[in-house]
Amino acid sequence: MSTVEQTIQSATSALQESGSNSPSLDAAVLLCHSLDKPRSFLFTWPDKVLAEKDLNEFQVLLDRRLKGEPVAYIVGEREFWSLPLKVSPTTLIPRPDTERLVEIALEKSSEQDGPILDLGTGTGAIALALASEMPDRNVVGIDLEEEAQILASGNAKRLGITNARFLSGSWFTPLEDGTKFALIVSNPPYIDELDPHLSQGDVRFEPMSALVAKENGLADIRYIAEHAIGFLETDGWLMFEHGFEQGDSVIEILSSLGYQQVVTEKDYGNNDRVTLGQWKHN
Known part of the structure; x- marks a missing residue:
């Protein structure tokens, strides 16, 4: 007893x-x-x-x-931005630091009224947080894994969020040519393949494809930054969540491609966490 x-x-x-x-x-x-x-x-x-x-x-x-095994996978749910989200081992577990990306996106989204794109959406956490705060804006989330797209769509339906839709495919490939966004956000894979933290804690149970990138963790960030140029409205913003030691590298990537007003913002633990830049040209 x-x-x-x-x-x-x-x-x-x-x-x-x-x-x-x-x-x-x-x-x-x-x-x-x-x-x-x-x-x-x-x-x-x-x-x-x-x-x-x-x-x-x-x-x-x-x-x-x-x-x-992470508690979120055991119970099948994690709260993000006060939204209860279903999670599964096919997606990353939403983390509090990512809410900083949502805050900055909300600040910049007030400058334009065009649609918003979330790349590597996973559970749909970022896309759904933004859609819930801006019900008059269209939000698109894309994930490579079809299971993630189904999970994110289910989260939207359960939460009654009707202005977010989810597609499956590699980065920009599901989008029609000529599609433009006022804001593109992403929490892409950014951990180096040799990072010792990959064998510690909850990360051991999360999908490696959503965590690890080549070129010291910068390959996907570089790819997105290069191709986002064709999908951003003039004066649109691109922003990434990244590792706490990657701020300078992401600034260099965006600046070298011609993005302007490039800056890195801190997370709640005072670590470099979000880097953003504005696209000024057609």
Whole structure:
């Protein structure tokens, strides 16, 4: 027999020993998911004795987390920009730092009223955040994986967001010639193939194709920057999320291609995270 409180305490200790960065939160989220209860249940009923069936179901989830599997994949959901998004192992898990890209995109989007493109959309997190904030703007999200396109479309439908649509294909290939966007955003693969962090933490379980790029992690950024020129309206903006040590390199890429007002912005941890530039020519 074990109460809610005892179960949480025991799981928290085990997760702490396993190296989780947020053991008590992980335990709470997993128990709520297995019981199909809100977080308030844990505080309201700490002395409630859990049924053996519920304990067994929770233990299965806990064992997966103890092996390092991300909580978001276990429960199939992650919140981003206050939007509950379904996630799967075919997509990256949306992270808080990416909300900085959304903030900057919202700032720049007020300058023009054309459509917006999100490349490598994954769960649709960035596209749906922007579409939810600007219901009068059309947002397109593209992902190489058809499973991601289906997942993002499902997220849009569940959230009742009707001004975002999702396509599958490699970068710009699904778009018709002559299509122009006021804003192109991307959180592309940007981790170097030899980066030791790829064998640590949650990243071990995420799709390598969405994480790793050649040329020290800059190959996809360079490709997008080169080809975005043909899809940007005059005065349109291109912006990337990238690694904290890549700001100078991305500035160099955009500047060398003729983008103007190129600048790198910090994330919430005061690390270089988003670089953007404006396209001034037809």
